[in-house]
Structures are given as structure tokens and as C-alpha cells.
Amino acid sequence: MSPALSRRTVLQLAGAAALPLSSGLFDAAQAAPSGTLTIAYNVNLPSFDPTVGLSAVNPTIQSIYQSIFDAYVGQAPDLSFKPGLLTKWGWNADHTKITLELRKGATWHDGSPVTPEDVVWSLQRAADTKSGNPIQFVWSKVGNFKIDGNTITGDVLEFEPTLFKWMAFLTAFVLPKAYYEKVGAEGFEKAPVGSGPYKVDAFERNAFLRLKAHPGYWGAKPAFDTVVFKFVTDPTSRVAEIESGGSDITFEIPYEEFDRLKAKPGLVGQTKPVSDIAMIFITDIDPMLDRNVRLAANHAIDKKAIVDRLLKGYGVPIATLEAPGYAAFDPTIKATYDPELAKSLLAKSGFSPEKPVKFTIQTTRGFKPKDYEMIQAIVGMWRKVGIEATIEVYEIAQHFELRARHALAPAAFYNWGNAIGDPSTSTGFAMFGPSPHCAWKGKDLVERIGPLWGEKDEAKRIAGWKAVDKYIAEEGEVIPLFQYVQPIIHKTGLKIVAQANGMILPQLIAQA
Amino acid sequence: MRWGEIIRRLVLIPPTLVGVAVIVFVLLRVVPGDPIAMMIPPGASPADIDRLRAFYGLDQSIPQQFITWSGQALSGHFGRSISLHQQVFELVLARLPATLELALLATLIAVVLGLIAALIGTQVRGRRAEWLVDGGVGILLSIPDFLWALILLLLFGVLVPLLPISGRIDPEIDVSFHSNFYLIESLLTARFDVASALLHHMILPALALALPFAALLARVLKTSLAEAEDQDYAQVARARGFSRPKILLREVFPNALIPTVALGGVQVTLLLGGTVLVERIFSYEGIGNMAIDAVINRDFPLIQGLILTFAVLFIAINLAVDLLVTLLDPRLRHG
Numbered sequence: 001m002s003p004a005l006s007r008r009t010v011l012q013l014a015g016a017a018a019l020p021l022s023s024g025l026f027d028a029a030q031a032a033p034s035g036t037l038t039i040a041y042n043v044n045l046p047s048f049d050p051t052v053g054l055s056a057v058n059p060t061i062q063s064i065y066q067s068i069f070d071a072y073v074g075q076a077p078d079l080s081f082k083p084g085l086l087t088k089w090g091w092n093a094d095h096t097k098i099t100l101e102l103r104k105g106a107t108w109h110d111g112s113p114v115t116p117e118d119v120v121w122s123l124q125r126a127a128d129t130k131s132g133n134p135i136q137f138v139w140s141k142v143g144n145f146k147i148d149g150n151t152i153t154g155d156v157l158e159f160e161p162t163l164f165k166w167m168a169f170l171t172a173f174v175l176p177k178a179y180y181e182k183v184g185a186e187g188f189e190k191a192p193v194g195s196g197p198y199k200v201d202a203f204e205r206n207a208f209l210r211l212k213a214h215p216g217y218w219g220a221k222p223a224f225d226t227v228v229f230k231f232v233t234d235p236t237s238r239v240a241e242i243e244s245g246g247s248d249i250t251f252e253i254p255y256e257e258f259d260r261l262k263a264k265p266g267l268v269g270q271t272k273p274v275s276d277i278a279m280i281f282i283t284d285i286d287p288m289l290d291r292n293v294r295l296a297a298n299h300a301i302d303k304k305a306i307v308d309r310l311l312k313g314y315g316v317p318i319a320t321l322e323a324p325g326y327a328a329f330d331p332t333i334k335a336t337y338d339p340e341l342a343k344s345l346l347a348k349s350g351f352s353p354e355k356p357v358k359f360t361i362q363t364t365r366g367f368k369p370k371d372y373e374m375i376q377a378i379v380g381m382w383r384k385v386g387i388e389a390t391i392e393v394y395e396i397a398q399h400f401e402l403r404a405r406h407a408l409a410p411a412a413f414y415n416w417g418n419a420i421g422d423p424s425t426s427t428g429f430a431m432f433g434p435s436p437h438c439a440w441k442g443k444d445l446v447e448r449i450g451p452l453w454g455e456k457d458e459a460k461r462i463a464g465w466k467a468v469d470k471y472i473a474e475e476g477e478v479i480p481l482f483q484y485v486q487p488i489i490h491k492t493g494l495k496i497v498a499q500a501n502g503m504i505l506p507q508l509i510a511q512a
Numbered sequence: 513m514r515w516g517e518i519i520r521r522l523v524l525i526p527p528t529l530v531g532v533a534v535i536v537f538v539l540l541r542v543v544p545g546d547p548i549a550m551m552i553p554p555g556a557s558p559a560d561i562d563r564l565r566a567f568y569g570l571d572q573s574i575p576q577q578f579i580t581w582s583g584q585a586l587s588g589h590f591g592r593s594i595s596l597h598q599q600v601f602e603l604v605l606a607r608l609p610a611t612l613e614l615a616l617l618a619t620l621i622a623v624v625l626g627l628i629a630a631l632i633g634t635q636v637r638g639r640r641a642e643w644l645v646d647g648g649v650g651i652l653l654s655i656p657d658f659l660w661a662l663i664l665l666l667l668f669g670v671l672v673p674l675l676p677i678s679g680r681i682d683p684e685i686d687v688s689f690h691s692n693f694y695l696i697e698s699l700l701t702a703r704f705d706v707a708s709a710l711l712h713h714m715i716l717p718a719l720a721l722a723l724p725f726a727a728l729l730a731r732v733l734k735t736s737l738a739e740a741e742d743q744d745y746a747q748v749a750r751a752r753g754f755s756r757p758k759i760l761l762r763e764v765f766p767n768a769l770i771p772t773v774a775l776g777g778v779q780v781t782l783l784l785g786g787t788v789l790v791e792r793i794f795s796y797e798g799i800g801n802m803a804i805d806a807v808i809n810r811d812f813p814l815i816q817g818l819i820l821t822f823a824v825l826f827i828a829i830n831l832a833v834d835l836l837v838t839l840l841d842p843r844l845r846h847g
Binding site: 036038040044046047049052053054055057129130132134136137185186189202204205206207208210228230231232233234236237240241243244245246394395396397398400401402403404434435436437 | 544545546547549550551552556557558560561563564567594595596597598599606607662665666669670673676677678679680681683684686792793794795796797801802804805808809810811
């Protein structure tokens, strides 16, 4: 554990210390302007193609994609599904065919109509291994499409119960066949065309993206004719942006700053739990093969204290990898904070505060709010019951690589997003041995989870996942910590519909 | 520096760049952090991962990858960015002008401020006012550029919101450019309203980069001026009855300039390095800002392209400074 002061820490400390000084001198933040909405956005937009490469699977960028492009299926603020470019979708009785119905009257930004051929081409392109679509393994499970008017039918090549849920999320966007084939991949990057509520007007990479309302949009007319996404990746700079009045909305700022800013005249703060959780992966290596150690590590953590003290209350403690609002969330599964129980469990395996069990816990530092501080607090709680953990800081890129190689430390902090709220994309991929994202490769879970992938009865499938979650909690094979709460700060005079998937969609922002 | 020396330096450029390229290429692939691991979606099988790895050419051995990349580099392509899906050469060419304009403006500000501070410091040498100048220079020098960036952002962006704190130009302005040198082009085409908007966005990041640089220039120049003032030619000029300002500007300054230019040249390369964090803080769209994203995303082709660009800039600046010092110093010019 190194106490060295990094440049990033100096930046954050200096920013945090200096920003409060600005209070009261000038209140630059004023009521939102009409006509143009400016969002200080926390990540850059690397690429306009929402179906290929790294940015296609980055959940944070999806807000921009959903402003420009239409997903096959829409998603409501509470994670439920609603018509998007498709008005109807479903399986046949024996789940061997799918039927999709395209919305009538939808148009591309260049004025041409969205056709069933566009939908089929988008699905086929996504399923093509040569396209570079990272979710190709989902899209390749349907094929042999036929078009009849606005209705598309296709064969199920391999049953994927979450297919239609995926149609609302990563890489699930319909692109214009004729235009794309005319301009090619690089031409599309330079002048993208979608069918979403906004069209691209100007783009200065790493600086801003300016959008104009699409006059031919099939849905409700957006309240703002012009939307500017300013790419302000530094949190201190985002705070300064909203405080100076340079932007109307920002988010993903330190909770302390959120509390300070929302008390200022002219600014309003709102929070909403989002589909993103903090967790600690447990790798099935010594000493985590000992059930007593795993359970003790779980019971020794006071999640409420961490949320209250480190996150200023902006978090929801969880007992499984399913957060409230997810399809398989089961409130009857409880995670108890019981240090005495933790001590007695460790004692059964011959460990005590005087003779602690030792292992390494890996964490990022500054990747998520208070990540390192949280792990420090957890290590302190563990020490009291007889667990001596050494903190190892790594970059998020290293985490991905180590996880894919099944080479994480016995404990490793991570945050897991699940914007479609399905158990297969939380417990499933995080805990199923053959998944490259899984740290616990035990056969016990492979046997329990395996049959659920192909389960066609939805009620039975969800019940199955709940049973798996209960088993995991009883065995302590992962440490779920809490559900994140997203702080959004905006000027007065704006009405924002916060999304449970964390997206900030300009089409859902209006003047109050 | 004689012609022979210049030719020797020019000949050394290609092997230097090849050396940089090899080191960067190998280092990127042996340090932890795999771009493919970062884009593996949930549910991907080992075959899916292999497919993605092959798609980006990362399934080959390091020497094979280097040969492929070298071939692309020799034909002027430098590969395709993993995260931005565009040719690295095009991306760097599009963004480099923004950084060069920022660095140029920062250097101009630093030279002006440094010169003024050094001349004032020399003029008041031995008096109490010299403490003020030295103290001011000390403060400017002790605060690094990225902290100046935060201080300026809070002072002029939030406390007294006079200047924009993000981007290169207002998103509301509709203007087209033929080149990516926006400021220079708008000045040359007499679009002063656009130039003014660009300068408004550039002042704070340029000042953040310039302040420590100006302090260093002031300190070196002031010391050189003091040394030169004690030389015989200055004493002779004083004996002939010339005024102090005249001696300073005409006799002392040209001689004191040589070590300042030599050190200033090195400092310009450090200033370019400083653009990485300062551009990030001000969301300025130069190659520094792009470099951070490239590293976060482990975008190997883009990182390689950007480091080679920085290497070319450093070599070019050092060569230019050496030539300039030779021009200024007759002893070097005539061997």
C-alpha cells in the first residue's frame, strides 16, 4: 500500500479544495437557456458507429448513440421495454422463429425512409464475424430473414432467451443500409446518419458534439432544437462547467461537490439508483477455497457504513448481484453485517485477529468514486475479525486482462453494469465458469447456471436465477457491495427524466 | 554548428525514430493491459475473444505485428486506431495543429513575460524590488502547469467567469476551415471575430503552460544578464557614458540571450509534454488530450503514432534550437 501522492490525487485534492472557495462570489449558474441544451459529458465519443469496437460496448457512451440512432427496441426509465423502431417483437410458440414489425413512417436524417431491408441488413451485419461487432455472438443466433411488408421473420439458429432484451442495448442499433454501403465505414464516421431524435450537426473530437433535432423523427418532438455534448472528462472541470454556467447539466461528479452545488441558487440536484453495482470478485484460489474465509469476508463488511460515510448516502447496499429493479432481484436474500459471526467462522478454520488469514485484494484508484478509500475501509473491517488483506492498485485495463486470464487476486474490486436488468447479464456472466468475465470457476455454479441459458419458460428462468443467487450468497462466492446512485446536477428550469440505466437522454429533457 | 554537424544530426533522425518505434511497440505489448480484454462483452466465448484478437491483428507474434506495422508506417498509414476506427496518420494530422497553435501561443506568452520579468529584475538589481521579482518568479516556477490550469480554471472560469473553460471554439459558432490551423487560418483570412473566439478559448490553457516556462526564462535570462553586465564590454560601454537601459539592451542582452535560447528550446519540448494534462483539464482537442484516451483504451496503433509524433517534434525543436544558437553565437558559427 503506497501513500505516495500521485499527480491525479494532487489534481483532485486541489480541485476539491479550491472549488468551494468560489461559493458566493459569483453565481454564474443561471436558468437554462431556451433552444440549446448543453451537457458537460464525462467521456469522449471515440466513434460514431454504435455497432463496432470498443465504444460500442462502453455503456457510458450509449446516451449519445441513443440520441442519434434508434435501437430495435426502446427502454423506459425503469428498465422495462417499449416499442422503438420495432413496434412488435416476439417468438413463435416453440421458440424456433422470431417476428419483428417495423414502425411505419420512420425516416433517416437524410429524409429517406427506414425500411425492413435496413433492419435485416443491420442484423446480418451485426452477426457477421468480419464486422467487428463485439456482441456478434448474440446476433448470430438468428438468421434466414424474410420480409413481408413491414414484418420481418427469422429463424432461431440457437435459442437466446435475452435476445429481445439485447435489442435495447449494446450494438442494437439500426443503420441505413444504402447510405452505409455508399460511403463506407470511414465515410460513415465522418458523416453519420441515423433515425434518432437528433442528427449530427458538428463534431470537434474531444471537444464537443452539436446535434440538431431531426424534423422527421417518428417520436415526440424534443424540447430542445439544439443539443451540445461538451466532452469534459475531468470531474473538477465538469464541476467548474456547471458552476460557471457554461453547461446546463452535468453528472458523475464527486458526491461532496454534488451536495455543495445543489445548495447553490440556480442549480438543482437529483439522484437515482442506476443499473451499476460495486462488488468484489472472489477467485477460486487459496485461501478463498475455504468457505469459512469467504463467508467471514462477506459478514465482516458494514456496507451501510461505507455508503453513509464514504458515499454520503448515495448508494444502496445489496446482497446479490441483482440490484432492486432487476428482473431477478429477490429482497428475501439478506446480507448480514455480523463481525462476531465472521470471527467464529474464521476460528473454525484456525484464524483469528492474532493469527489472521492473509491475501491480496486488488482495486482501481479513482476509476469509480471512492474506490480505493472503500477498499481501505473494508481492509480495516476485515482486520478486526482476523483477515489481513494487502491492497494492490491496478488500472482498469489490467483488471480486464487479468480477469480474462483468470489471474485476478483472491479478491478484486470491480463495478458491474447491467442496463437490461437481466440476471444472465449480471449473475450469469459474472459467475458462470466458462465466461471470460467470471472469477469463480467452481463446478458447483457451472452445474446450476448451465441449464438456465436455454430455459424457454421465462418465469422458470427467473426463478432459477433467484435460486442461484441465494446459493451464491450462502456460499459467499462473491461480495456484492452496493448499487450506485447517479448524481445529476442541472440548472433550474429544466426537467430531467433520470434513467435507471444511467443514460442522460436529451430527448427526455424539457424546460420545466 | 557546422554543416557537417547538421548533416550528422539529420542522418541520425531515422535511426532514432526507428529506435523509439521499436521500444514503444515492444513495451506496449509486454506491459499489462490488453485492448481486447477491454472490449470483451459479457457472454463472449474463448472463440469470440480469438476472433476479436485476429480482427485487430493482435493474434500474431510481436515481430510479425511489428513487420506489418512497419510496412504500414513506411507507406504513411501507421495503422488504424482501435478505438476511433480511423487511420492514425489522419487522426494525428487533424489534431496536431491544435496542439502546435496552443504551444506556440504559450511560448509567445512565456517569452514576453519572461523577458519583461528578467529586464525588470536586472534593472532593479540590488534593490528591495528585486526580491519582489525573484519571489514572483519563484512562485510561478514552483507551481506545475497542471496546477496552474486548475487555478486559472477556478479563477477565470468560475470565480470571475471571463473566459470559456472548455474546448477550442464555441459550439454555437458555425464556421468552416480549410486547414486544422484554425487560429492561423482565421488571422490570415482576416476573420478576426473567429480568431478572437479561438483566442478566448486558448488563453487559459496557454497561460497555464506559459507561466512556469516564463519563470524559468526570466530566471536564466536574469542570471545571464547579471553575468554579462559584469563583462569588460559592458564596463567599457558604461565608461563611455551610455545609459544603463541602453547598455542592457544593446550590449548585454544579445550575449545573455544565448544560454536562454538554448535552455528555452529544451523547455519547449517539456511544454509540449505538459499539453497532455492541460489539454485534458480544458477539454482542448489537441494530441495531448487524445493521448490520454489512447492510453486508457490501450489503443496501440494510436499510442505508437502519437509517441512517434512527439519524438519527431522533440527532435525538430532541438535541431532548430541548435541552429538558432549557432546563428546567435559567432564562436559556434566559425568553429
